[in-house]
Amino acid sequence: MNESFNTEQSTQTNKPLISVVVPAYNEADVIQVFYERMCKLFDSLSDYCCEMIIVNDGSQDLTQSIIEQLRSKDNRIASISLTRNFGKEIAMTAGLDHAKGDAIIIIDVDLQDPPELIVKFIEEWQNGYDIVYARRTARDGETWLKIFTAEMFYKVMDKISERVKIPRNTGDFRLMSRRSVDALLQLREHHRFMKGLYAWVGFPSKAIDYRRDPRAAGSSKFNYWGLWNFALEGITSFTVIPLKIATYLGLLTSLSAFSFGLFIIIKTLLWGDSVQGFPTLMVTILFLGGVQLFFIGVMGEYLGRIFGETKQRPLYLIQRYSPSHYCPVEQNPTPSAKQA
Ligand code: UDP
Ligand code: MG
Numbered sequence: 001m002n003e004s005f006n007t008e009q010s011t012q013t014n015k016p017l018i019s020v021v022v023p024a025y026n027e028a029d030v031i032q033v034f035y036e037r038m039c040k041l042f043d044s045l046s047d048y049c050c051e052m053i054i055v056n057d058g059s060q061d062l063t064q065s066i067i068e069q070l071r072s073k074d075n076r077i078a079s080i081s082l083t084r085n086f087g088k089e090i091a092m093t094a095g096l097d098h099a100k101g102d103a104i105i106i107i108d109v110d111l112q113d114p115p116e117l118i119v120k121f122i123e124e125w126q127n128g129y130d131i132v133y134a135r136r137t138a139r140d141g142e143t144w145l146k147i148f149t150a151e152m153f154y155k156v157m158d159k160i161s162e163r164v165k166i167p168r169n170t171g172d173f174r175l176m177s178r179r180s181v182d183a184l185l186q187l188r189e190h191h192r193f194m195k196g197l198y199a200w201v202g203f204p205s206k207a208i209d210y211r212r213d214p215r216a217a218g219s220s221k222f223n224y225w226g227l228w229n230f231a232l233e234g235i236t237s238f239t240v241i242p243l244k245i246a247t248y249l250g251l252l253t254s255l256s257a258f259s260f261g262l263f264i265i266i267k268t269l270l271w272g273d274s275v276q277g278f279p280t281l282m283v284t285i286l287f288l289g290g291v292q293l294f295f296i297g298v299m300g301e302y303l304g305r306i307f308g309e310t311k312q313r314p315l316y317l318i319q320r321y322s323p324s325h326y327c328p329v330e331q332n333p334t335p336s337a338k339q340a
Contacts, residue, residue, distance in 0.1 A: 017049045018122065019101030023091035024054055024109045028062040029217035034109045035070050041115045042076065045122070051324035053078040054109075055095045058085035071322060078324035083317040088221070089192040092172060094316045096181055098323070104181050106172045111216035113173035120208050121175035130203035133174035135167065136212040146227070153231045160241040164199045166234075167207060174198065190308050190315065193230075193237040236301050243302065246295035253288065 020038065024031060031054075042050040054077060056064050064081055071077040080094055092106055103125050107113045117134055124132040154168045172194055176184065183201040222230070235242065 015049045016102040019099035019104045020052045021095030021099055021106045022054045022109050023057055023088050024063055025057040025221055026059045026061045027109045030110050031066045033216055037115050051076050053095045055091040056081040057091035058082050075325040079322045081320040083319045086316045089194050090316050102178050103175050105175045112213055117210055124206045125175050129206040130177040130180040131205040133170050134210050135207040136169045137209045160239045166195050166199045191237050191305050193234045196238045242298045
């Protein structure tokens, strides 16, 4: 492999820079293999400068030391170490904030996203697309339940999100042009549903189909509870339809209650009042109580998010940042200087 990268090449200028952003959380088992596959790809991209920004999202295993080892041999690697685990969406944002490329690629470190596809991404980017994203045709190694729930989630999102259409079966694996990343980075919300944000910025986009492989090593960091919260994030970040449903359901129940009230009054006037109707009363009380509690919960979800946003905390904190030195940049006029 490209174990000790030749820093001489770093003086090549005027080539577009490709930045690859890689979020990594407890991925010690897989980083080395990932790096080797990426090196093969970088070698084939001789018309471009390449940098790889690995964001260590507060890993508790050996991830950071492996990243530093790789970086000491290859100055195309930048390393960002966050102060704790902030979650994939924020880790990606940290990487995007530091990516200097003309095109920026986001890829998972577990090799579920085949790096070789990046060549096609770049071709399409050269054809004028700002966003080139990978669309999964098969998801090997994922349970039917995950596939089914993901499918349901996208169906619901499709129905309820208004103008922003989130493409199905896509993940974060994509290429984005400089201008689309700049646009995306203007959205500093804390509750970051990235798939929605990519769609929100718009720009000409192109899908490329691929087979999603199983993980090369290690295990998925998302359990079903995590995925459920992810789905809630998606819905609450992109639509207020659940609140509207509350309004209309409330209206409907009030109208029915009003008619039912009229009916009871007329019935009492005509036939008198006998103490009956306990089941009706219970059903009505329980139904209304349930509906009210449910929608207080829905409002709470939105309120909690508003609370989160009003605190205006920084999105993430960095413990250590070591930039890449492969391509010459303004702040770094001596690109061959190697950082330890
Ligand atoms: N990841 C991260 N922070 C987290 C969880 C995950 O940076 O809190 C990274 C992880 O290291 C991997 C990518 O996000 O590179 C996708 O994670 P994973 O493979 O666990 O998700 P899945 O493919 O199962 O959806
Ligand atoms: Mg994965």
